[in-house]
Amino acid sequence: MTNIDLEYENTVKFLFSQLPMFQRDGASAYKKDLTNTLKLCQFLGNPEHQFKSVHVAGTNGKGSSSHYLAAIMQKAGYKTGLYTSPHLKSFTERIKINGVEITKEAVVEFVDLIKPLIEEIKPSFFEITVAMCFHYFAKEQVDIAIIEVGMGGRLDSTNVIIPEVSLITNISNDHQQWLGNDITTIAGEKAGIIKENIPVVISERQPEIEGVFVKRAKQLNSYLYFAEDYVQVGTNEGLVIRTDNMEVNVHHVQEAAYQQRNLKGVIKVVEILRDRGFDVNESAIVAGVEEAFAITGLKGRWQKLGSKPLKYCDVGHNEAGLRYVINQIKNYTFDKLHIVIGVVNDKELTSVMQLLPKEAQYYFCQADIPRALPASKLQQVASEYDLIGYCIPNVNKAIEVAENNASENDFIFIGGSNFVVAEIEGL
Structure with a gap:
């Protein structure tokens, strides 16, 4: 084992053992405010405002949607950051640029940098990881970063960014003891990522909760798009994706039928990014969808x-x-x-x-x-x-x-x- 391998192992062991981690420990690690995240960001010079981003929330589909978006933007030629959680095999899976995981050296350097603040404010594992991702993406000067919410939205540590566009995927009952006992309350927490004057895409209409998003968007003057009103995804020897502005054929697709729901939101987000100055042609969209999981290293989705x-x-x-x-x-x-x-x-x-x-x-x-x-x-x-x-x-x-x-x-x-x-x- 090399010196850096040993330093990395000790650093990750420190993060796992010293800091509460929701995935492992549950309730004891859940922080219901953004205080620590804001302190960490301030200490680091507010890196969360130094790159463009897309913010992705939801109960199901947010991970796959984030990976699809990252793959498409990478295929379009942009240096693309991707932050997701939890990791499956290695901590470094959480933070990637163009599909390459954060280096062990960068993890060690970051934790050494903020150790004085860790001892002072005792942040959670997730709060540290989010700050690490912001610092890394700013330092590496990504063109755009796809940032997946950990849990909820309103009080999630990632909810300090001002994205180009927000995406909210399917909402269902999950984490009720933290987010609320009914789907309407949970939707309200997810709607917390909607920002003033920033467009938001809802992947699928769910009649019982769509009013939650409409109300929040109106309050914040945020233009709201229900993706299925703008994007059609059908099957014909692969997938046919249609909008008012394009029609593309995707031949090699992931087997899971549920990904068609996610792709509607993904494609609408890409169209909004195009309107906001990003050059994403149709071949990049096709290649990104076809190669998404290979490009980004996503595992465990069917x-x-x-x-x-x-x-x-x-x-x-x-x-x-x-x-x-x-x-x-x-x-x-x-x-x-x-x-x-x-x-x-x-x-x-x-x-x-x-x-x-x-x-x-x-x-x-x-x-x-x-x-x-x-x-x-x-x-x-x-x-x-x-x-x-x-x-x-x-x-x-x-x-x-x-x-x-x-x-x-x-x-x-x-x-x-x-x-x-x-x-x-x-x-």
């Missing part, structure tokens, strides 16, 4: 892991996300369905359990984080909904047992949580 048997994973972890997954599975022909599943302990399980197919063979597991619901508890709850299977806490052991039980004509799905997918060996 990702194929094997053929005989078919084996897929997906990070969908709430009612809406898992509904997309179950509908996607129905598009395949197979003999028996095997589901390796684990969840976190703050997840509302009733709606999820009601979605899952009773005929599947289950393998209940748990990610190696404090927030994981014990596999035995998940098995117990699942049994109340006639979902029957094995309790195998270790994620990869559960996958191994599923593989041993499956014939080559079967289907294995692995998911239920980002953190289950993150532990898949070889992903």
Whole structure:
């Protein structure tokens, strides 16, 4: 191990051990204000105002949409920053420029730079990571950065930027104990990223909450676009994407049908960026959509892991996300369905359990984080909904047992949580 590898390991260990991390610890890491983020930014010379950006919020689809946008802008020739969370394998996945992860040296240098302030204000893991991303993108002089919200929007640490355009994807019930107990309240939190005089795109119309966005946009004189009113996405030997200004054919597309919903918002955002002076031609749009996941390194979105048997994973972890997954599975022909599943302990399980197919063979597991619901508890709850299977806490052991039980004509799905997918060996 080189010196920088050792320094990096120690730095990340410090971040993980000294600072509360929502993904790992849950409620203790959630900060309901922007005070620490603003102090960090001020200490760094306000880097968040030194580059152009797109701000992306939502419950489902914000990660995929962010990666599509980054790929398109990169293909258009722009030096493109991308900030997403959580990471699956390596901390450096969170911060990328043109698909290349932040260097270990940059992580070490940044934490050394702000250590005095860390000791003074005790920021969360996420607050530090957001400040690191702003500092890195400003220092590297990106042309544009795609910034994904962590959770919510209004009080999220990323919500100190003034973007070129905001994008809000699908809204559903998730993180209710922090964002509100109903979808209208949650939508209000997500709408908190709408800024005065800054256009905002809503990926899909959801009649029960569209008024939340309309009201907020009117208050702030922000022009609001419901993407499906402007963009049509259809299938014909690939995808056909149409707007009033263009028609493009995308031949090599990601298998997940739910990505068509995300692409409507993505394409409308690109059109707004074109109106705001960015030169993005149609070939860049096609290449960005076709190559998005390869260019940006996105993993865990309906990702194929094997053929005989078919084996897929997906990070969908709430009612809406898992509904997309179950509908996607129905598009395949197979003999028996095997589901390796684990969840976190703050997840509302009733709606999820009601979605899952009773005929599947289950393998209940748990990610190696404090927030994981014990596999035995998940098995117990699942049994109340006639979902029957094995309790195998270790994620990869559960996958191994599923593989041993499956014939080559079967289907294995692995998911239920980002953190289950993150532990898949070889992903």
